[in-house]
Amino acid sequence: MAQEIHVLPLEPQLQAQLDQYCQAHAVTAEQVAVIALRSFLAQDNQGVAEMIGGYLDMGALNAAICREFTACESEAYAHMLTR
Numbered sequence: 308m309a310q311e312i313h314v315l316p317l318e319p320q321l322q323a324q325l326d327q328y329c330q331a332h333a334v335t336a337e338q339v340a341v342i343a344l345r346s347f348l349a350q351d352n353q354g355v356a357e358m359i360g361g362y363l364d365m366g367a368l369n370a371a372i373c374r375e376f377t378a379c380e381s382e383a384y385a386h387m388l389t390r
Contacts, residue, residue, distance in 0.1 A: 317325065329336055 316322075325336055325339065328334075329339060
């Protein structure tokens with residue numbers, strides 16, 4: 308499937324920078340947009356992967372805390388029932 312990209316209207320200063328870049332490097336705005344999107348999406352996926360890893364780590368930590376808390380809570384209830 309062919310790539311189809313539409314460059315959105317840009318702020319004048321950003322458009323001027325893009326125009327200068329394209330002229331200096333003999334590329335089109337569409338080529339720059341494709342590369343920028345690929346780079347952005349790859350970074351975004353890395354960020355999501357890191358966030359997932361963090362949630363998995365926190366899940367294991369939360370499970371350990373719950374195990375400890377359950378034992379303490381059971382002891383407190385047992386103490387209350389014996390009074």
